[in-house]
Amino acid sequence: MKIRVLGAGAGGGFPQWNCNCHNCKRVRSGEMRAKRRTQSSIAVSSDGRNWLLFNASPDIRTQLETFPDSHPREGVRDSGIKAILLIDSQIDHTTGLLMLRESTVPLEIYCSAPVKQDLSSGFPLLHMLEHYCTVNHHLVPLDGSSFTIPLIEDLRLYSHALKSKAPPYSPHRNHPHPGDNIGVIVEQISTGKKLYYAPGLGEFEPHVEEAMKSADCVLVDGTFWQHDEMARAGINDKLALELGHLPQSGEGGMIEILTSATQGRKMLIHINNTNPILDEDSPERKKLDEAGIEVSFDGLEINL
Numbered sequence: 574m575k576i577r578v579l580g581a582g583a584g585g586g587f588p589q590w591n592c593n594c595h596n597c598k599r600v601r602s603g604e605m606r607a608k609r610r611t612q613s614s615i616a617v618s619s620d621g622r623n624w625l626l627f628n629a630s631p632d633i634r635t636q637l638e639t640f641p642d643s644h645p646r647e648g649v650r651d652s653g654i655k656a657i658l659l660i661d662s663q664i665d666h667t668t669g670l671l672m673l674r675e676s677t678v679p680l681e682i683y684c685s686a687p688v689k690q691d692l693s694s695g696f697p698l699l700h701m702l703e704h705y706c707t708v709n710h711h712l713v714p715l716d717g718s719s720f721t722i723p724l725i726e727d728l729r730l731y732s733h734a735l736k737s738k739a740p741p742y743s744p745h746r747n748h749p750h751p752g753d754n755i756g757v758i759v760e761q762i763s764t765g766k767k768l769y770y771a772p773g774l775g776e777f778e779p780h781v782e783e784a785m786k787s788a789d790c791v792l793v794d795g796t797f798w799q800h801d802e803m804a805r806a807g808i809n810d811k812l813a814l815e816l817g818h819l820p821q822s823g824e825g826g827m828i829e830i831l832t833s834a835t836q837g838r839k840m841l842i843h844i845n846n847t848n849p850i851l852d853e854d855s856p857e858r859k860k861l862d863e864a865g866i867e868v869s870f871d872g873l874e875i876n877l
């Protein structure tokens with residue numbers, strides 16, 4: 574299985590256009606050893622030709638242009654991206670759909686019912702897109718059962734609901750519905766290798782633990798180092814969990830979870846620009862290194 578990290582940043586990316594926080598400032602001035610990151614998305618394939626896109630980031634144009642396997646091969650219009658799976662309806666994960674409007678083949682979009690509802694109401698992207706191209710909807714199961722996707726050869730997927738957060742424009746923002754956010758296991762049928770992908774994870778539930786234990790590579794929520802990171806940076810008083818993200822540090826945090834529940838490769842994605850782990854020389858980054866946890870970056874390729 575081939576996994577391409579298209580964007581490893583959270584909403585806003587790194588640096589964020591209007592942010593002058595400790596990290597954004599220093600990456601612009603070149604004072605810090607750190608990689609810039611676009612907004613959250615990956616692509617997965619078994620053959621390197623037909624790719625399943627996870628999330629469509631506002632940065633998708635650049636992400637695909639710098640990803641040769643996605644480029645057109647045949648005819649005047651073509652793409653290596655054969656289907657799109659949305660793990661939630663947040664701006665950073667869905668706005669890129671508008672950039673795919675030139676598609677001459679139907680956009681095959683896989684998501685949960687609450688995500689489809691958000692994208693047809695609070696943020697009516699799907700209705701807008703239908704004026705440009707055909708959109709085929711496919712609902713993903715929430716009970717952990719498996720499904721396959723035509724053209725995405727040799728991959729089997731299992732999706733389940735996660736406790737995280739629907740976006741501010743969602744009718745469910747303050748009334749969580751199962752499926753506002755999902756986690757996905759991607760299994761290569763011929764090899765049995767598994768990836769677990771969950772960029773928005775607010776609670777370590779038993780089915781999450783099971784998924785992590787079964788995976789050869791875990792690519793999960795790396796948004797915040799600590800609960801009150803936004804307040805410490807002087808940005809706002811929203812806590813990590815209020816935004817649906819489990820921080821890495823502290824009791825019950827992601828470091829503890831990954832240390833106890835995973836045997837395979839442990840990686841973080843969806844990293845917010847305030848997170849000290851972006852600084853490759855920070856003590857926080859050193860703690861991750863010691864725990865064997867990697868920080869993913871744009872353009873990273875993982876082979877399982």
Ligand code: MLT
Pocket residue numbers: 583584585663664665666773816
């Ligand atoms: C989140 O996951 O909380 C988002 O990155 C928020 C956003 O995109 O604005």
Ligand code: MN
Pocket residue numbers: 583584613663665666843
């Ligand atoms: Mn996000």
Ligand code: ZN
Pocket residue numbers: 588589592593594595596597598846847
């Ligand atoms: Zn910043």
